Amino acid sequence: MTRFEGIFPIVNTPFCEDGTIDIDSQLRLVRFLLDAGVHGLALFGNASEGYALSGAEREQLMRVILDEVQGRIPVFVSTGHTGTDVAVDLSREAERAGADGVMVLPPYYLRPDANGVFEYFRAISDSISIPIMVQDAPLMTQVTMSAPLLARMGQDLEHVRYVKIEAPPTAVKVGEVRSLAGDALTIFGGLNGNFLIEELERGARGTMPGCDMVDQFVSIWNARGRGDGTQAWEGFARLLPLIRYELQPGMGVAVMKHNLKAAGVIASDRVRHPTRALDPIGVCEVERTR
Numbered sequence: 001m002t003r004f005e006g007i008f009p010i011v012n013t014p015f016c017e018d019g020t021i022d023i024d025s026q027l028r029l030v031r032f033l034l035d036a037g038v039h040g041l042a043l044f045g046n047a048s049e050g051y052a053l054s055g056a057e058r059e060q061l062m063r064v065i066l067d068e069v070q071g072r073i074p075v076f077v078s079t080g081h082t083g084t085d086v087a088v089d090l091s092r093e094a095e096r097a098g099a100d101g102v103m104v105l106p107p108y109y110l111r112p113d114a115n116g117v118f119e120y121f122r123a124i125s126d127s128i129s130i131p132i133m134v135q136d137a138p139l140m141t142q143v144t145m146s147a148p149l150l151a152r153m154g155q156d157l158e159h160v161r162y163v164k165i166e167a168p169p170t171a172v173k174v175g176e177v178r179s180l181a182g183d184a185l186t187i188f189g190g191l192n193g194n195f196l197i198e199e200l201e202r203g204a205r206g207t208m209p210g211c212d213m214v215d216q217f218v219s220i221w222n223a224r225g226r227g228d229g230t231q232a233w234e235g236f237a238r239l240l241p242l243i244r245y246e247l248q249p250g251m252g253v254a255v256m257k258h259n260l261k262a263a264g265v266i267a268s269d270r271v272r273h274p275t276r277a278l279d280p281i282g283v284c285e286v287e288r289t290r
Contacts, residue, residue, distance in 0.1 A: 028266065079104055087104065092127055102128065106121075106134075107143070212242075254276060257269040259286070
């Protein structure tokens, strides 16, 4: 089985000023990411404002983006839900659309115990034939998944093959899961790449940042691939002010869209409520980090 690795940005969803989806900007963004040399894409995560999209919009965007990518790089689709049966249906829908994998949050409304989480992922694994990436994001979901639970899912559930670790301290947990799961799980980092270097050093094989810094993240990845740790660290250090700013709760998506608009990639930095838009002071603060 092919093991995906590298820089897999969470694809932002551009909107027109009236709040409708801007397909032209969406296609420009996908081409921008492909040209930057990313190794894969992820749809409908937090940076995509997936929580603000309707089912029909998700279906339209999957079709448009997968048609544009044409299998050149793998595409993961976020399919987690508060209900197990709905998560199963969303995962099947993503597979039918041509997704290469699904990224799945645990149920976060009625939060189950460890066995309940395991059964939720078992139901999804039994329903599809593409890889599952478990998204371990307790700061968002308030669901704790221990390293032994993640390792058990990787070892016992056929299609659980990846985990995205966003549980601080992320690098420590990467090491724990790597030690327990061995080759059963391929580990990705998240949290906008905030601890990318440390995570890679402890066994992660990729990360999922936003879209506005992808060329720099790819450069860091390539420097490490050449064995040039100094260049990787220097490039990462230059990104840290913006990474730090974007990690403020509720701020990251607006900052990413501001930067993508400034770069001429998307036409509008419009976000959908309840996503927070940048105020004029925030715009000045972002400009200082670039």
